[in-house]
Amino acid sequence: MVAVLPTRRASARFIPARLRASDLLRLGGSGLRSRPLRAVLSALGIAIGIAAMVAVVGISASSQANLDRTLAALGTNMLSVSPGKTMFGQAAPLPDDALGMVKRIAPVTAASAVGAMTNKPVYRTDHIPKGETNELSLLAAQLDLLKPVGATIAHGTWLNAATDRYPAVVLGATAAQRLGNVPSVYISGRQYRVIGVLNSVPLAPELDSAVLIGWPAAETYLGFDGHATTIYTRSVESQVENVHAILAATANPANPDQVNVTVPSPVLKAKQAAMSAFNSLLLGLGAVALLVGGIGVANTMVISVLERRAEIGLRRSLGATRGQIRTQFVTESLLSLLGGAGGVLGGFAVTGIYATTQQWPTVVPLWAIGGGVGATLVIGAIAGLYPAIRAARLTPTEALAAT
Numbered sequence: 001m002v003a004v005l006p007t008r009r010a011s012a013r014f015i016p017a018r019l020r021a022s023d024l025l026r027l028g029g030s031g032l033r034s035r036p037l038r039a040v041l042s043a044l045g046i047a048i049g050i051a052a053m054v055a056v057v058g059i060s061a062s063s064q065a066n067l068d069r070t071l072a073a074l075g076t077n078m079l080s081v082s083p084g085k086t087m088f089g090q091a092a093p094l095p096d097d098a099l100g101m102v103k104r105i106a107p108v109t110a111a112s113a114v115g116a117m118t119n120k121p122v123y124r125t126d127h128i129p130k131g132e133t134n135e136l137s138l139l140a141a142q143l144d145l146l147k148p149v150g151a152t153i154a155h156g157t158w159l160n161a162a163t164d165r166y167p168a169v170v171l172g173a174t175a176a177q178r179l180g181n182v183p184s185v186y187i188s189g190r191q192y193r194v195i196g197v198l199n200s201v202p203l204a205p206e207l208d209s210a211v212l213i214g215w216p217a218a219e220t221y222l223g224f225d226g227h228a229t230t231i232y233t234r235s236v237e238s239q240v241e242n243v244h245a246i247l248a249a250t251a252n253p254a255n256p257d258q259v260n261v262t263v264p265s266p267v268l269k270a271k272q273a274a275m276s277a278f279n280s281l282l283l284g285l286g287a288v289a290l291l292v293g294g295i296g297v298a299n300t301m302v303i304s305v306l307e308r309r310a311e312i313g314l315r316r317s318l319g320a321t322r323g324q325i326r327t328q329f330v331t332e333s334l335l336s337l338l339g340g341a342g343g344v345l346g347g348f349a350v351t352g353i354y355a356t357t358q359q360w361p362t363v364v365p366l367w368a369i370g371g372g373v374g375a376t377l378v379i380g381a382i383a384g385l386y387p388a389i390r391a392a393r394l395t396p397t398e399a400l401a402a403t
Contacts, residue, residue: 046339046380047346049295050372054347058364059354066360077240078148078203081231081251084258092258093227098251099142102231105250107239110148113228114207115140115215120222122211123186124179134178138187139210139229140218141170148232149204156196164214167192167221173200174208185211190221204232302386313397326389340376344369 081102086092095101099113120138121130143159145151157163159170169185169192176197184191192213201207218224231251235243248259312325348364355362 043339043342045299046376047343050340050343050376051346051350052343054344054364054368054372055350055354057368058347058351058362061363061365061368062351062355062358062360065363066358069361077235077237078150079233079235079240079244079247080204080262081233081247082229082260083227084260086255086258092252092255093225094229094231094259095252095254096226099228099231101250101253102233102247105233105235105243105246107236107243108233109236110144110234111231112142112145112148113231114142114145114210114212115218115224115227116229117218117222117224120187122175122179124182126186126189126191128186134175135209136175136178137206137210138222139207139212140215140222140224141212142215145212145232148234149201149207151201151204151207152199154197154199156194158196159212159214163195165216165220166214167217168195168214169193170196170198170212172198172208172210172212175211178209187211187213188222206230316395322389322393337373337377337380340373340380343376344372347372 081094081098083092083094099111102108103111117138117140122134122136122138124134141159143161143164146153146158154173154176156170159168167190171179171185171194179185182194184193186192198207198212213222215224215226219226233243233247244261244263247261249256252259315325316322348369351364352362
């Protein structure tokens with residue numbers, strides 16, 4: 001008897017070919033191109049789920065931003081500093097560097113000042129009797145006054161580096177009404193050109209009846225002593241209470257008890273409570289919407305794989321390994337990424353349209369956008385991988401018989 005030794009070819013173990021990245025992309029793309037209608041409908045189902053999630057979160061966030069804007073208009077983060085009285089009842093002026101020291105407080109985002117000149121009446125012409133002042137006040141103003149008080153220009157222009165050194169003034173809304181449409185006013189016998197008129201300033205109503213002149217011009221022409229009579233500040237809302245606690249000592253370190261500081265608006269606490277409730281609601285809605293969108297993505301991908309068991313069986317019979325089957329369907333799960341991107345755009349559009357009709361700012365949180373795209377990719381891959389693993393474990397005959 002002659003022993004027959006196995007040849008190298010017969011004993012060699014079958015080693016399947018490796019798929020390159022380009023091969024995987026072509027293979028996954030062919031699965032999508034071979035069934036374009038199914039691919040479009042699957043992507044549409046995913047897009048609708050993600051669009052609903054983004055729209056729910058976006059509309060809620062836009063509503064929150066609108067409430068925040070409305071409450072901010074009430075000056076919830078605005079504090080003002082003014083001189084107090086000495087122990088003998090006399091006026092206690094603020095130090096010359098009070099404004100500069102207040103600006104150095106870290107949570108203070110904006111600060112400016114005015115200085116009152118009580119003995120300088122303003123007249124429409126130089127022929128008006130001295131007693132007829134229309135109850136207007138004359139204030140020296142810093143160039144950055146508009147921001148902390150929330151003032152806007154009705155017409156003309158605000159003081160700038162070119163005009164705050166010369167005889168030029170800006171009128172408050174009430175002052176403009178009382179004086180009429182005058183090109184100039186008279187102060188201490190000198191003519192001052194009117195270069196602008198403010199809209200009404202709800203947060204600082206004392207400015208409505210004021211005539212505002214540049215700080216250097218007030219010192220040059222009117223003998224202004226340079227002491228601020230009111231300092232307006234805006235602070236980070238979460239730090240308003242802390243800023244309030246140190247404003248007096250900062251503005252006048254030598255005599256903090258001789259400084260008056262306004263009490264923080266009670267609306268601030270209501271705003272903080274409303275924002276906290278909105279944030280909790282937003283997170284809850286986002287979680288629910290993401291869960292619903294994720295279920296939609298998973299359902300679409302699971303059905304997509306189960307419908308293709310015959311294809312899986314055929315590929316297995318032609319030599320495809322289980323790993324290659326799994327990798328193919330993970331690659332095809334990029335379909336969910338396309339649907340997710342489309343859903344994010346759709347949700348953003350819905351949010352923008354609804355917010356515009358309600359005159360709200362359009363706000364879609366970045367975490368909702370990233371969560372929508374990321375969730376579709378992760379959930380799509382997992383949802384596509386699970387049934388693919390189950391199908392890949394079947395023998396070719398079982399996979400073909402399951403159709």
